[in-house]
Amino acid sequence: xxxxxTARTIAVNPAFLQEIKDSNLSLWKTFERLSQACATxxxxxxxxxxxxxxxxxxxxxxxxxxxxEESYGYVEVPTAIAxxxxxxxxxxxxxxxxxxxxxxxLAEQAEELQYRGLVNExxxxxxxxxxxxxxxxxxxxxxxxxxxxxxxxxxLDRS
Numbered sequence: 001x002x003x004x005x006t007a008r009t010i011a012v013n014p015a016f017l018q019e020i021k022d023s024n025l026s027l028w029k030t031f032e033r034l035s036q037a038c039a040t041x042x043x044x045x046x047x048x049x050x051x052x053x054x055x056x057x058x059x060x061x062x063x064x065x066x067x068x069e070e071s072y073g074y075v076e077v078p079t080a081i082a083x084x085x086x087x088x089x090x091x092x093x094x095x096x097x098x099x100x101x102x103x104x105x106l107a108e109q110a111e112e113l114q115y116r117g118l119v120n121e122x123x124x125x126x127x128x129x130x131x132x133x134x135x136x137x138x139x140x141x142x143x144x145x146x147x148x149x150x151x152x153x154x155x156l157d158r159s
C-alpha cells in the first residue's frame with residue numbers, strides 16, 4: 001500500500017477573510033473605547049479601572065477573530081498552486097500568535113497592577129505598551145486588507 005502526500009501551503013480566502021473582518025464590529029468599538037480610556041487625562045487609578053476590563057474584552061474578541069480568520073480566512077492549498085506572495089502571507093498569518101500573546105500579557109499586567117495597587121508606578125508604561133500594541137495590530141490589519149485586495153481579482157482596478 002502506498003500513500004501519496006502532496007506538499008501543502010496556505011492561501012487567502014478573500015471573501016471569508018473580508019466577511020470575518022466586516023462582521024466583528026465589537027472588536028473595533030472596543031479598540032476605540034480602549035484608545036479613549038488611554039487618552040483621557042484622569043488620575044491613574046481611574047484610568048486603570050477603565051482599561052482593565054477593556055483589555056480583557058479585547059483579548060477575548062481577538063481570540064475569536066484570529067480563530068475565525070485561521071479557520072476560514074486562510075486555506076490550505078497544494079504547494080504547486082501556492083500564491084507568489086506565500087512567504088509574506090505566512091508571516092502575516094503568524095502574527096496572530098504574537099499579537100494574541102501580547103494582548104494577553106497586557107491584560108494580565110493591568111489586572112496585576114490593579115490587584116497589587118501599583119497604579120502610580122507603572123500605569124504610564126502600561127498605557128504606552130497598549131498604544132504600541134494598537135499600532136502593531138492596525139499594521140497587521142492593513143497587511144491583511146492588502147492580501148484580500150491582491151487575492152480578489154474582482155476588487156482590483158481594471159483601468
